[in-house]
Amino acid sequence: MGRYVKKRQGLTMVELVITLAIIALLATFTVPSLGRWLSHYRIKSAARDVASCFRLAQMKAVQTNQNCTVRFDKRAGFPQTVTVMDGGGVSMRTVDLSRYKAQFDTGRGGGDGLDFVDQPADSLIDITFNTRGIPSDEQGNPLTPLGGQDGQRVFLRNSRGEGYWVEVTPVGNVRYDRT
Numbered sequence: 001m002g003r004y005v006k007k008r009q010g011l012t013m014v015e016l017v018i019t020l021a022i023i024a025l026l027a028t029f030t031v032p033s034l035g036r037w038l039s040h041y042r043i044k045s046a047a048r049d050v051a052s053c054f055r056l057a058q059m060k061a062v063q064t065n066q067n068c069t070v071r072f073d074k075r076a077g078f079p080q081t082v083t084v085m086d087g088g089g090v091s092m093r094t095v096d097l098s099r100y101k102a103q104f105d106t107g108r109g110g111g112d113g114l115d116f117v118d119q120p121a122d123s124l125i126d127i128t129f130n131t132r133g134i135p136s137d138e139q140g141n142p143l144t145p146l147g148g149q150d151g152q153r154v155f156l157r158n159s160r161g162e163g164y165w166v167e168v169t170p171v172g173n174v175r176y177d178r179t
Helices: 013-064
Strands: 070-073 081-085 089-096 101-106 124-129 133-139 154-159 162-168 174-178
Touching: 013 070, 013 081, 013 089, 013 101, 013 124, 013 154, 013 162, 013 174
Parallel strands: none
Antiparallel strands: 070 081, 070 124, 081 089, 101 154, 124 133, 154 162, 162 174
């Protein structure tokens, strides 16, 4: 029986250095675009979550046969949270926009990023869904569209200036898109 020797193979130091240099070069070009992608992903997620707050309130109102409310609290200057409350005023969900590194676009809407009908001067903006899923303001007035829009909007933006709006129509449709 003949003996054979296995040949050992590996990387030379030059090959290893060249491989690491290529990886470092690719990382240099990838990191800035990853930051832009992450910023866009966060603002889109914030818009999606605000829209889901409206949808949750609408579905719970129909399901439980009680009015449900989406509240924007402006007591701290401008809202940073969106809260969904059931008919008894118990919070079901809260979305904190600072978690997304997003904020209301104060250059749009009424200067606070909200384009809803005028509310009482209590610094709380409530959108209430009745038992049929139709939205109204806290005084019971229907959400009438402003300008050329289909409904009334919440405007969001991130630090890069990218923006999204979330719209609630008078019949209760909820949608969101880029500004």
